[in-house]
Amino acid sequence: SGSSDDDSSSKDPVKVGIIVSETGVFSTQAKDFQNGFNAAIEHLTDGTGEVDGHKIEVMVGDDTGDAAVGTAKAKEFLGQGATILAGTTDSAVAVAVAEQAVQNNAMFIGGTAGTTAFVGMDKKVFGTAGSSPAGQMIVPKILGDDLKGKTLVTVDQDYAFGQTMAKAYKAQLEPLGVKVVSYLLPVSTSDFTPTMLKVEKDAPDFITTTWAGKGYNQLLGSLDSQGLLDDATFFKPLLLKSDWAPVGEALGDSVDNSTFYLSYFAGATGNEADEALQAYSKANDHAIEYDDAVGWHAGAMVVRAIQEGGTDTEAMAEALQGHSFEGPAGEVIIRAEDNQVTVPQFTVRLVEKDGEWGVEILDEFTAKELEPPVVNALKQ
């Protein structure tokens, strides 16, 4: 990365490589992430795109959901002198890109990827989504008090994310006296009837799932049609808005006594960032999703890193550790010990109004309340 003194800007620019799945399975999330990111940069630099004289030069690459393409993109950007890489929803790509950043002394700020791999991975690696298991800290709060002797049934996909979730529920809830029964089923499961037969025998008080993508509709449908939700409380995280209606419909009448939680939706807090994000999105004709906030967090972290660290990645990373800031969903905390990023969450109900499904806030939980214990501290 050569410097050019005679440039109009007095200081070196900072190159940020954004890697997202513009094509492939996660293409909607890619747009959201970018929108949130750009909104944050615009808002936090007052539209200049400069921080203390450092111009933020953003390069965007499509990883197509393929780790090989993502890695090549990462090398391309690093080779061009990028000091920060950010983005992507696909865990396989995100981990591979983060690895490249680490090897090359660059900073990495993750996107919506559900992986836990970033926590404690390296000083310069940060998540933004407050991903699992941090996201699950909200669960005991949903379940309420006096959990002794209660039973929770979890149904998840049998792959890394689902397996992590199943473990997390056990670790978190069994000390509170909850009996946790976990079912891990193949991602390709298309018929949940046999599992439901077993769940019925467990006589659960609570049922939850993080099932995403193919099959969740079926899962919810059979929970309802087998009558399991008559006696048990159902809760689950909410993701894309386009899922709200199908989730609501699949649950039938049971939707009214089910609880959902999510990290952001437009207008969740009405704070400055929230307003700014909404304004920016409106101007750009973009419909806000939960992961617009994730992009915002990444943008805010980039701005903060440059403010404090200039172009020095060590200093950038240090500036983020232990830092907290106000995002569209409320205060975000970056823990110094393991770079755990924790975000606020909301519990909500799904309600249908005039054929449109929306959410009604039940409760808000600050990041502080939701911080998970340190499991994988950074090696100093």
Add this chain to the structure above:
Amino acid sequence: MDTVLVLAFTGLGIGSLYFLLSSGLSLVFGLMNVLSLAHAAFLTVCAYASWLVVRETNGEDPTLGRLLLAIVLATLVGGLIALVTELVLLRPLYSRDHFDIVLVTLGLGFVLTALISGIWGHEERIIPLPDSLTSTTSIFGAPITNDRLMIIAVAVAVFLAIMLFLRHTRHGLIVRAGVENRDMVRALGIDVRHSFTLVFVLGGLLAGAGGALSGVYLRAISPATGEAFLIFAFIVLIIGGLGSVPGAFVAALGIGLIQQFANYYINGGAGDLLAVMLMALTVLVRPQGLFGREGRAV
């Protein structure tokens, strides 16, 4: 007892779906000796077709009538794509190595699947079902969802129809002979082209029905819908015996049942691995499959 019955019916349900998905493959393979790698893509396209029909005819309030209409139209779409494929892509290649046809279907599979994701994206699309299908019927006291019963009934009907077609028309004979020696069939005064087209279109219709019904079964579809079943269709074909429709029927139901019971009594997911193991065992012990004929003549 209830559990066993429910498991048996869900097993038969998924087995019937496997049959619907593999019957077209089996028919086309058995008669034309073409392993259509585009079959999975046909399924997907037809699943989307049924979704479009449901959506366009106001999916807000799904009724059984609309759904049936969607299934019928999707089936026809399957036949239509197959027709075009046969006329444009396959017909010019019959005089060539059979494998070239397999390759063309592979390419076509790429194209169709990519087209679907290009147009409608990768997200899942929901197929809303009427209550009459999502509610259950009690069979010997076990609650069975009606959509399963419908799929089982369709599978049995399709099986019988295929057997009738093979027994009572000359087309099966002509195509089998045509695969061996197309010139000789022509030299007997028979225009083989019609029969080939007909059989391939039948395969397409079956893919259409299969695609639409897998939408019903899964309640949601995505560009990967067809591909996800391909592996099971293959397993069914190998175990049942390549090209034997009764073999595919028995193997499909068998695999469906075994899968459900294994998933319940061993653990979720054991069924998939067990199915592959059964296939390996079949290959070792009886390479021609349950109903396959031993080695073709040399």
Add this chain to the structure above:
Amino acid sequence: MTPREPSVLRTEGLTFRAGGAKIVEDVSLTVPPGEFLGIIGPNGAGKTTLLNLLTGTVRTTAGTVWLGDTDVTRMAPHRRARLGLARTFQTSYLLLGLTVLENVRLMAQTRGVRRMGLLRTLTSTDETLDAAHAALERVGLGGAATLQAGALSHGDRRKLELAIVVAAEAPFVLLDEPMAGVNSEDVHDLTELIRRLHVDTGATFLMVEHHLDVVLGLADRVAVMHKGELLAVDLPDRVTADERVQTAYVGELL
């Protein structure tokens, strides 16, 4: 594995059944080294099947096959071939996508090569090449060496089958209707070729053929098969004189 030179070829109670039908039934046959045995019999008598049983391309139901002192009944076809059993097929069975020369050369290189020899690279100056060319010359296909086998006419394919057997330099040669489809003038030439091969190599020959004059001209003895059974094995003129052979096989001569 021992034979790779003429020794006694013997079967005892050789039987093959398929689909409930007796196709070859209890055939016991002894062919002394170097003999030329003609095999005749009506269509479907089991002659080709007998050859298939000898080469192992069909699995024996009962009985035994010996090459010299070696019981080869359960041996795979390729192992029997390595013992020196070479054959032609009734309908040509060739590597149609390869050249005529490569068809023969493959046989030449397979013969006698030790396992490791398989890893030697082929060069254009290879002894197998000369052997292959020589074999092609012998059957009169010298000019067709570079053609693709698939482009040969029917009769020429029969000659290529013979060339492969020539290149095998095998002590046991099984010929299945070598003259079928060969034009009548070439029949004389090929008959002479086979006679010379037999004399030159001293190999044991078994030949199934419907051209009676060819069989009678070449064979030391003639075996007659009928409905899977061995009716008789005898000198050529005695066989043709046999009443049963006359009615079941020869019929009225044209």
Add this chain to the structure above:
Amino acid sequence: MSRHTMVRVGGVAVLLVVLACVPFFSFTTGGFLPYEINSPGSLQVLALVLVTAALAVSFDIVFGYTGLNSFGHALFFTLGGYGFAMTLAHTELGFGAAIGIGLVASAVGGVLVNGVALRVAGLSFAMVTLAFAEVVAIGIGRNYWGTGGEEGLTVPYRSMPEQLVGVVNTRNIYWVALATLVLVVAVALWATSTRLGRIWQAIRENELRVNVMGVNTYLAKLVSASLSAFLAGICGIAYVIVLGGGVPHMAGLMMSLSLIVMVVIGGRGRIWGAALGAAVYVLLEQRLPELASSEGVKNLPEVVRIPLSEPQLLFGVVFIALIFFLPGGIAGLFSQRRTPVGS
């Protein structure tokens, strides 16, 4: 040495030198590659191209040369790559041992899987190999056996030789990829030019004929398939080195099927054809998204935009066109050695 051979050997030598020197050149390729040809981004893409070309060559041995329709080649690629990655990620055995384990895994897997699958022929063989490959793909997806699931399995960079870590060392990774290709091509060229290689070709034509010539055709096929599997294992290891970890798509159905596409595009049964087909394929796969997301394309009507943003669509169309109009693939343009003949 004949003149013809000398020209060929000379040509290959020049090509090798040029390829080896790529990291020292610095020019742009008009959008084919990102930035200068020796920038890390370009070298990375080129390394992927080279490794995939090697993989396609290994596949061509079994598919093009021996005529066995293997639909599960990705399995052996995965065994090598994951064997290597898992050893590094879960043990302290070190880099050398990891390579050894990767090689053994693909070799043993090759013999066992093909040993079973070769009991059936033709399209059944295709389906059986595919099913076996799917089991492994499923297992990896579900994070069985410590495979890391759909996140892949990152190789801890501290366990890799220093020379292979970091963007500055991308050129070394490029050379590893080039060496892999050279090795695989050399083995493939040698193997197919032996008598055994000729036997493979003959088996493709008519197995029974070869069998009665005295060849144990089952064994010959098994050797072909296993050698091919072993070479795929080598490519798997190189791929993991290039990517810095195992990724689940290595095992996927798409990988096996796209190998078929690559080899057919390049020309079945021609070593350099397979390599070329793979190169074209990977280059397009890597670079088309760039084109699709460029401003110029974004504003185009859908009929143009969709195909460009879905590379599979283009491959499919090109592939079909090739089968129709150029059955010998790209290599078929330059030689008529394998014109199919109806019988």
Add this chain to the structure above:
Amino acid sequence: MTEHLLELSDVHASIGVSHILQGVSFDVPAGDVTVIIGRNGVGKTTTLRAVLGLVERTGEIRYDGRRIDAMETSRIVREGIAYVPEDRDVFADLTVAENLALAERKGRPHRYDLVHDLFPELESRAKQRAGTLSGGQQQMVSLARGLLNESPLLLIDEPTKGLAPKVVSEVVKALELIKGTATVLMVEQNIAAARRLADHVVIMAEGRVVAQHPAAVLHDEATIREALGVGTTQGGH
């Protein structure tokens, strides 16, 4: 009714890049048996296949006065031409009965009596898969398919090949019977059989017709030897 049921004039045929028939012209008189002889590889089979449109061909081919050289094979056959191919070409996977059933042409009587009379084997083996038949039995199936319909013109390629002597004479007798009702164009290597059946002889060499003779020529050793004998061993291509 024309005097010549089949007329070929200047017929050329190619397979791939090989130009195999290089201007074949001859006529097949109605009601008679015409036999083509010639060395292996001169194009006899290709000539029959050209008539049927089974190879790429140019030139003029008339059947019963009508041009058939642009017609699709199955059309030509339905005009009333039956074909018995050289390589038997039975459908190995189908049974004997199915093989025969495929040959049945609509609107014509099917002479199962004749066929079963000639080859009783086929009746008893109706359910056997044709691929498992012996070589000669397959030849019988192939002949039977050609004889099943009452076709005005029969194209027969080496009918006696691979048949036991007794069956050869039976086939010859059968063809003699048919001679009255149909026109036959056949390739035959068996000179004895040819002598019995032929009314006319066409001699081919190197993709051309070199002579057309009355049947008597078959008794002329010298001409026959010249047509079939010695000289270059390699056929034209």
